[in-house]
Amino acid sequence: MINSSLKQLGDLLQAKKISSVELTQTFLTRISQYNPSINAYIALDEAKTLNQAKAADARIASGNAAALTGIPIAQKDIFCAKGWQTTCGSKMLANFIAPYDAHVITQFDAAGAVNLGKTNMDEFAMGSSNETSYFGGVKNPWSFDRVPGGSSGGSAAAVAARLCAAATGTDTGGSIRQPASLCGFTGLKPTYGVVSRYGMIAFASSLDQAGPMAKSAEDCALMMNVMAGFDERDSTSLNREKEDYTRDLNKPNLDLPLKGLKVGLPKEFFADGLDVSVGKVIDSAIAEYKKLGAEIVEISLPNTGLSIPVYYVLAPAEASSNLSRYDGVRYGHRAAEYTDLMDMYNKSRAEGFGAEVKRRILIGTYVLSAGYYDAYYLKAQQIRRLIAQDFVDAFKQCDVIMGPAAPSTAFKAGEKVDDPVAMYLQDIYTISTNLAGLPGMSVPAGFAQSDDGKQLPVGLQIIGNYFDEARMLNVAHQYQQVTDWHNRMPDLDKPNLVMPEGKV
Amino acid sequence: MEWEVVIGLETHTQLKTNTKIFSGASIKYGAEPNTQACEVSLALPGVLPVLNKEAVQCAIKFGLAINAHIAPRSVFARKNYFYPDLPKGYQISQFELPVVGKGAVTIQVPAVGKNAAYEKVVNITRAHLEEDAGKSVHDLKNNGAVEGMSGIDLNRAGTPLLEIVTEPDMRSAAEAVAYAKKLHELVQWIGICDGNMQEGSFRCDVNVSVRPKGTEKLGTRREIKNLNSFKFMQQAIEYETRWQIETLEDGGSIQQSTVLFNPDTGETRAMRSKEEANDYRYFPDPDLLPLVITEADKARVQADMPELPEAMKARFEAQYALSSYDANAITTSRDLANYFVAVVDAGADAKQAANWVMGSLAAKLNAADMSINDSPINAQQFAQLLKRVGDNTISNNAAKQVFEAMWNAEGEVDGIIEAKGLKQESDTGAIEAIVDEVLAANPAMVEEFKAGKEKAFNALVGQAMKASKGKANPAQVNEILKIKLST
Numbered sequence: 001m002i003n004s005s006l007k008q009l010g011d012l013l014q015a016k017k018i019s020s021v022e023l024t025q026t027f028l029t030r031i032s033q034y035n036p037s038i039n040a041y042i043a044l045d046e047a048k049t050l051n052q053a054k055a056a057d058a059r060i061a062s063g064n065a066a067a068l069t070g071i072p073i074a075q076k077d078i079f080c081a082k083g084w085q086t087t088c089g090s091k092m093l094a095n096f097i098a099p100y101d102a103h104v105i106t107q108f109d110a111a112g113a114v115n116l117g118k119t120n121m122d123e124f125a126m127g128s129s130n131e132t133s134y135f136g137g138v139k140n141p142w143s144f145d146r147v148p149g150g151s152s153g154g155s156a157a158a159v160a161a162r163l164c165a166a167a168t169g170t171d172t173g174g175s176i177r178q179p180a181s182l183c184g185f186t187g188l189k190p191t192y193g194v195v196s197r198y199g200m201i202a203f204a205s206s207l208d209q210a211g212p213m214a215k216s217a218e219d220c221a222l223m224m225n226v227m228a229g230f231d232e233r234d235s236t237s238l239n240r241e242k243e244d245y246t247r248d249l250n251k252p253n254l255d256l257p258l259k260g261l262k263v264g265l266p267k268e269f270f271a272d273g274l275d276v277s278v279g280k281v282i283d284s285a286i287a288e289y290k291k292l293g294a295e296i297v298e299i300s301l302p303n304t305g306l307s308i309p310v311y312y313v314l315a316p317a318e319a320s321s322n323l324s325r326y327d328g329v330r331y332g333h334r335a336a337e338y339t340d341l342m343d344m345y346n347k348s349r350a351e352g353f354g355a356e357v358k359r360r361i362l363i364g365t366y367v368l369s370a371g372y373y374d375a376y377y378l379k380a381q382q383i384r385r386l387i388a389q390d391f392v393d394a395f396k397q398c399d400v401i402m403g404p405a406a407p408s409t410a411f412k413a414g415e416k417v418d419d420p421v422a423m424y425l426q427d428i429y430t431i432s433t434n435l436a437g438l439p440g441m442s443v444p445a446g447f448a449q450s451d452d453g454k455q456l457p458v459g460l461q462i463i464g465n466y467f468d469e470a471r472m473l474n475v476a477h478q479y480q481q482v483t484d485w486h487n488r489m490p491d492l493d494k495p496n497l498v499m500p501e502g503k504v
Numbered sequence: 505m506e507w508e509v510v511i512g513l514e515t516h517t518q519l520k521t522n523t524k525i526f527s528g529a530s531i532k533y534g535a536e537p538n539t540q541a542c543e544v545s546l547a548l549p550g551v552l553p554v555l556n557k558e559a560v561q562c563a564i565k566f567g568l569a570i571n572a573h574i575a576p577r578s579v580f581a582r583k584n585y586f587y588p589d590l591p592k593g594y595q596i597s598q599f600e601l602p603v604v605g606k607g608a609v610t611i612q613v614p615a616v617g618k619n620a621a622y623e624k625v626v627n628i629t630r631a632h633l634e635e636d637a638g639k640s641v642h643d644l645k646n647n648g649a650v651e652g653m654s655g656i657d658l659n660r661a662g663t664p665l666l667e668i669v670t671e672p673d674m675r676s677a678a679e680a681v682a683y684a685k686k687l688h689e690l691v692q693w694i695g696i697c698d699g700n701m702q703e704g705s706f707r708c709d710v711n712v713s714v715r716p717k718g719t720e721k722l723g724t725r726r727e728i729k730n731l732n733s734f735k736f737m738q739q740a741i742e743y744e745t746r747w748q749i750e751t752l753e754d755g756g757s758i759q760q761s762t763v764l765f766n767p768d769t770g771e772t773r774a775m776r777s778k779e780e781a782n783d784y785r786y787f788p789d790p791d792l793l794p795l796v797i798t799e800a801d802k803a804r805v806q807a808d809m810p811e812l813p814e815a816m817k818a819r820f821e822a823q824y825a826l827s828s829y830d831a832n833a834i835t836t837s838r839d840l841a842n843y844f845v846a847v848v849d850a851g852a853d854a855k856q857a858a859n860w861v862m863g864s865l866a867a868k869l870n871a872a873d874m875s876i877n878d879s880p881i882n883a884q885q886f887a888q889l890l891k892r893v894g895d896n897t898i899s900n901n902a903a904k905q906v907f908e909a910m911w912n913a914e915g916e917v918d919g920i921i922e923a924k925g926l927k928q929e930s931d932t933g934a935i936e937a938i939v940d941e942v943l944a945a946n947p948a949m950v951e952e953f954k955a956g957k958e959k960a961f962n963a964l965v966g967q968a969m970k971a972s973k974g975k976a977n978p979a980q981v982n983e984i985l986k987i988k989l990s991t
Contacts, residue, residue: 080550093549100543102550199550206790234552235792318790321582324593325547329656345586368584368785377787 001026002162003489006071006219009165013060013070020060020070023165024053024114027072031117031163034492038139040157042077043085043118052114059112067222069112074164076155077118078125079210080199081105088201089121089133089151092326092333092352102199103231104168104210111226116164120154123354124323125172125203127151128426130179131417132356139413140183141490143454146410149179149426155213156183160457161492166214166223170200171440172207173311174405174430180213180442181405181459186476186486187213188220189430191466192437193238196231202322204315205236207434216486217443217476221245224469240467248474256293257478263289264299264398269429269461275408277448281458282404285445285479289402292478297398301390306383307432308424313367313380314435319357320364326352359420388436391463400475401463404429405442409456429461439464443476444485457485505753506717509745510725511680511710512672515687516665517697518636518705519562525635525664526553526596533703537641541658545638547591552791555580559664562696563603563633564797564805566666569694569812570628572607574802580633580792584785588656589638597667599786602632603795604666609690610814611682612832626683627671633795636663660704666696672711672722677741681734684708693813693838701732708732712741713758714748723748724758728765728772740765744772816841824854833862839876843883850887853894860890864907881910888917896977902926929975932984935968938976939984942967953989961985 001023004012012018028046035041049072056070080086080098082105087093101109108115122132130138130153138153140146141161148157152169156179159167169176171189180187188211195210202208212223224245231237252259265286270279290296328334328348335347353361367376394401406426416423433440442459450456460479464472480486524531527544544551567574581599607628615621638661642654668687674680688706691697698705708731713723728744731737743765748758763772811819813835820831820841834844840861847857865886869876881889889910893903898921909920921927929935942964943950949967953960968981 080548086549088549096549098549100548197550198552201549202791204790233554235554236790317787321584321594321785321787324584324586325549325591327586327588327593329588330546330591331548341588365785368787370783370785373785373787 002030003215003487004165005216006068006166006214006222009071010065010067010069013056014065016060020053020056020072020114021050023070024049024072024116027116027164030161034161034163037144038141038157038161038163038492039136040119040138040154040161040163041074041117042087042089042120042133042135042154045084045117048083049114049116056112056114066111068108068226070114071165072114072116073108074116074119074155074158074167075105075108076152076168076170077121078170078201079105079118079168080201081115081118084115084118086118086201087135088125089123089135090352090354090357091134092349094134094333096332098199100199103196103233104200104227107226107229113226119152119158119167122151122153122175123357124201124319125151125170125175125208126319126356126360128174128178128423129411129413129416130154131413132354134354137413140410140456141492142184142456143410143450145412146456147182147413149182149406149410151175152179152187152213156180156185156187159183159185159213159215160490162489166212166219168210168223168227169213170203170208170210171430171434172203172209172315173434174427176211176213177405177430177440177442177459177461178426181461182410182457184444184447184457184459184485184488184490185213186216186220186441186443186480187211187459188224188441188469188472189433189439190224190228190469191238191439192434193236194240194439194467194469195227196229196234196237198231198233198237202318204318205322206318207311207315209434216480217441217473218246218249218480220441221249221470221473221477224473243470245470245473248470249477251474254293257481258289258475259293261289261292261294261400261475262297262398263294264297264394264401266299266301266304266394266401266403268301268304269403273407273425273428274404275448277450278404278406278408278458281446281448282402282460285460286402288479288483292482299394299397299401301387301394301432303383303387303390304428304432307387307435308428310380310383310387310435311427311431312363312424313376314384316360316364317367317377318364320361320368323353323357323361328352356420384435387432390432391436391438391465395465399465400468400472403461403463405440405459405461406430409448409450409458433463438466439469439472441472441476443479444488445483446485457488507714507749507752508717509675509677509741510672510713510715510722511674511676511741512725513668513670513674513680513683514709514711515668515684516636516707516709517668517691519559519664519666519696520698521556521558521562521664523556523558524662525556525559525633526662529662531660531663533700535659537655537657538659541638541661545591545658545661547593553596553789555792555795556664559633560603560795560797561805562664563631563666564802565694565696565809566631566668566691567604567607568802568806568809569690570604570607570609572628572631573605574797575601575603575605575795576797577601578603578632578795578797580789580795581786582789585782587637587640588654589640589658589661591638591658591661595635595637596789596792597634598632601794602630603797604628604631606630609683609686611679611686613676613679613682616678624673624679624682626673626679629669629671631666631668634665634667636660636665672713677738677745680710680741681738684737685734689836690813694810704732706732708737710737710741712744712748714745714752724760726758726760726772726774727762729762729775731765736765736767739767739770740772743770747772810838813838813841824848824858826854826858830855830858830862834858837876843876843879846883847887847890850884852887852890856890856893857887860886860907864904868911880913881907885910885917892917892921896928896930897921898926899928899974899978901974902928925975927975928977929972930977930980932980935972935976935980935984938971939968939981939988942971943988950989961989964989
C-alpha cells in the first residue's frame with residue numbers, strides 16, 4: 001500500500017477497501033518507526049491528522065469524495081497551517097503556531113486530503129542539503145550518511161522513504177528538483193504564478209514557487225490539480241482558467257508515444273562540472289526518449305554560467321527584506337534579555353537565525369545599499385532578462401529541454417557545509433528556470449555508483465515552456481510507462497546495501 | 505544682508521477608502537488597539553499585499569485635479585528600516601516611478617499688514633501611494649498595561665496615504681500655510697481625504713532653508729516633521745526661519761536634519777542629522793505588479809470628478825456676478841459652495857447670499873467651531889430671510905435680529921418677524937406723518953440743517969427711525985426727509 005500511486009489509493013479509499021484512518025495510521029506507524037532516524041518531519045500531530053482522516057472517511061461515505069480525499073500528504077514546513085507549528089526550519093519561528101492557512105493548505109483541506117505533518121527543510125529554504133535546518137539534518141533514505149538535498153529535504157526523504165503518499169515542496173532555485181534527483185522521485189516546479197504563494201513563508205518572492213513532490217508524474221498531476229489555481233490574495237498569482245493536469249498524461253496513445261517531440265539538450269548542461277556517472281544515466285534516459293519517438297536537438301543556453309551569480313544577488317536581496325519582519329516584536333524568537341530596542345533586535349536576530357540565513361541577509365543588504373544597487377541588483381536584473389531570453393530562443397527549436405537536475409548524486413552530510421560556493425553549484429541546472437519563471441521537473445532516471453560503491457538515484461530534468469506543465473507531465477509519464485525507476489524504494493532497514501534491480 | 509526663505513512641503517494625505525491599501529482590514533479611526541490588524545497588518549509569515557483599487561482611484565483623482573501627469577506604469581518599492589510599529593521591517597511606497605507626476609496648485613495668499621493679497625502657483629513635483637505605519641504608544645498608564653512598557657497598535661498600519669510633494673516654491677510662512685490650506689480644501693473637495701488634522705488624516709512635513717536674497721543656490725534645508733495644524737505650521741516656519749538666519753549671521757552653518765516643533769515652547773529642535781539617516785535600500789516590491797493606469801481608467805475617474813473650485817469660482821463670477829473675492833471665499837469648501845447655491849436656488853439674491861453666508865453665518869460657525877453642514881439654519885430658511893430683506897418686509901438691522909433668533913432655533917423667518925414685530929413700515933403716508941411730526945418737534949435741528957450742517961440731517965433720520973420704533977424703511981425715511989427739507 002505504501003508504494004501505491006495516488007490514483008490507486010484513491011480507488012481503494014472510494015471503493016471502501018481501506019479507510020483513510022487505516023491508511024493514515026499505516027503512514028503514522030512508519031513515521032514513528034523511521035522518522036527518528038531520518039528526521040523528515042519537524043511537526044507531527046496524530047490527533048489532528050487522524051481527525052482529518054475521520055472527516056475524510058465521512059466525506060467518502062457521503063459520496064462527495066474528490067481525487068485526493070483521505071490521502072495522507074506531508075506539508076513542507078514553509079506553509080502556514082492553522083494550529084500547526086510552522087517553523088520554516090528556523091529557531092526564529094520554533095515557537096510559532098500559525099493562526100491561518102496558506103492557500104496551498106486550504107486547497108488540500110478542500111480536497112479532503114489529510115495533513116500528515118510538517119516536513120523538515122533548510123532554514124527559510126536557504127540550502128541545498130537540509131543541513132541549515134535548526135531542527136537538524138535529514139538522512140537520504142538511500143544512504144543514511146548522505147544528504148537528501150534541499151531545501152525541501154524533509155519532504156524529499158518522506159516521499160522516498162514512503163513516509164507519506166506525496167508531499168509539497170517549494171522551489172526557489174531548485175529546492176524541489178534537486179532533492180527529487182538526490183532521493184529518486186518525481187518533483188515539479190510549476191510556472192511562476194501558477195500556485196499561490198499566500199501563506200507560504202517568503203524567501204525570494206520573485207522566484208519562490210510551490211509544487212508537488214511525489215512518486216510519479218501521474219501523482220504530480222493529481223497534486224497539481226489541487227495546488228494550482230488563481231488566488232486573489234497573491235498579486236503574482238495568474239488568473240488563468242483551471243486546468244486538469246492529468247489530461248495529457250496518455251496523449252497521444254500511439255506505438256511511438258512521443259513521436260515528433262523535440263527535445264533540446266543544452267550543451268551547457270553537459271559541460272564541465274557534471275559528474276560522469278550522472279551524465280551516463282542522463283544519456284541512457286535520453287536514449288530511452290529516442291526509443292519513444294523523441295527527436296533530439298542540440299541547443300544552447302549561453303548565459304547558464306551567469307545564473308548562479310545573478311541568483312545570489314537577487315535572491316538574497318529579496319530575502320534580506322522578506323526576513324526583516326522577524327524582529328522579535330510580535331512573534332517568533334525574542335532574546336531573553338536586552339538593554340534597549342536596538343539590543344533586542346540585534347540579539348533576537350543573532351540568536352534566531354542560523355549562519356546561512358545571516359550570510360544571505362548580509363549579501364542582500366549589501367547589494368541593495370546606496371552605491372552598490374546599480375552595480376549588483378540592477379545589473380543582475382538585466383542579466384536575468386538575458387537568461388529568460390535564452391529560453392525564449394531555445395523554445396523556438398524544441399518543445400522541452402532535458403538535462404541533469406543536479407550535477408552529482410547525493411553527497412555526504414558535512415561534505416559541503418563549510419563551502420557555500422560548492423553548495424550553491426548544486427543548483428547550477430535548476431536556477432535558470434526560476435530566474436526565467438519556467439516550469440521544471442526532475443524525474444527518476446536510474447542510479448549512479450558513488451566513489452564508495454553506493455548506488456544513488458539520479459534525476460532527469462525536464463524544462464517546459466510557460467504553462468506547459470501538462471505536456472511535461474505527459475513526457476514524464478510516458479517515460480514512466482517504460483521504466484520503473486520511480487517505483488524503486490530504498491530499504492530503510494538496510495539502506496543501500498542492495499543494488500536496486502533495473503528493468504531497463 | 506536681506507534673507508529669503510525657501511519652503512517646500514511634503515503632505516501625507518490619508519485616503520478615504522473603506523479598507524487598508526494592501527489588505528481588507530478596516531481603517532476606521534479610534535478602534536481599540538490592534539482590533540483592525542489582520543494577518544497582513546501584523547505581517548505574519550507568508551502574507552502578501554494586494555493593492556486596493558479605491559486607493560488608486562483616489563490618486564488618479566488627485567492627479568486629474570491638479571492637472572498632473574499620471575503615470576501609465578508606476579512601481580511600488582520597499583523602503584527598508586526597522587521600527588517596532590513597522591511590522592514588515594519595510595514600508596511599501598513608491599520611489600522611482602510614482603503614480604502622479606508634475607502638476608500645479610494655484611493658491612491665494614491673504615493680505616498681511618500692508619502687503620496686499622496675491623495669487624501664486626505652487627508646482628507639485630510628485631504624489632505617490634504608500635502605506636502608513638502603526639503607532640507606538642509609550643504612555644500606557646491609562647491603557648491597563650504595565651507602566652514603563654511601550655505598546656504597539658497596528659490598527660493604522662497599512663492605512664493608504666498619498667504623499668504629495670511640492671517644489672521648493674514657497675517664500676514665506678504665509679505662502680506655505682496658504683498652500684497647505686488650499687491642498688487641505690482640495691483633497692476634501694474631491695473626496696479623497698476627510699481632512700481631519702487632529703486624527704492625523706492630513707500631516708505636513710515642511711522643508712525650510714534660507715539664502716541671501718537674489719542668490720540662486722539653495723541653502724541647506726531642515727525638515728520640520730508632522731505638523732498637524734496650520735497655526736503650528738505658521739509658528740514653526742517663522743521660528744525655524746529666524747533660527748536659521750540668526751545661526752548664519754552668527755557665523756554658524758546649517759546641518760541637514762529633521763526637526764520637531766514643540767507647540768509649548770514654539771521652538772523647533774533637531775531630531776536626527778543626515779549622518780544618522782537610514783539607507784532605505786529601496787527596491788521594487790516583488791510581491792506587487794507594476795501599477796498600470798490606462799486612458800480608460802482616467803476617463804472613468806474623470807467622469808466622477810466634481811466641478812473643481814477654480815472652475816466653480818469662474819462660474820460663480822459669471823453666473824451670479826460675484827466679485828472675484830466673494831467667489832473665491834464661497835468656493836473654499838465644497839459644502840460651503842453647495843450651501844450657497846442652495847440658498848440662491850431657493851430664491852435669494854446671489855450677492856446678498858454671498859455677503860450673509862461669508863459674513864454673519866461664517867462668523868457664527870467659526871465662533872462655535874462648526875462646519876456649514878452643522879448649521880442650525882438650513883438653506884431654505886436662509887433664503888427666506890434674504891427674500892424678506894429683498895422685498896422690504898424687514899430692514900437689514902431687523903434681519904440681523906431674525907438671523908440671531910434663527911441661529912438660536914426660535915422658529916422660522918416669518919414667525920420670528922411676526923413675534924418680534926420687526927415688520928418694516930413702508931407705507932409712504934405713514935412715514936410722511938412720522939417725518940412731519942419729527943420736523944415739527946425739532947425746529948432747532950431743521951434750522952441747523954438749513955444753515956449747512958449736514959450732520960443735522962442724520963440726527964433727523966435717527967429721530968424718525970426712533971419714532972417709528974425702528975420699523976420705518978430707512979431709505980424711504982431718507983428720501984421723504986430730503987424732499988420735505990428742500991421745500
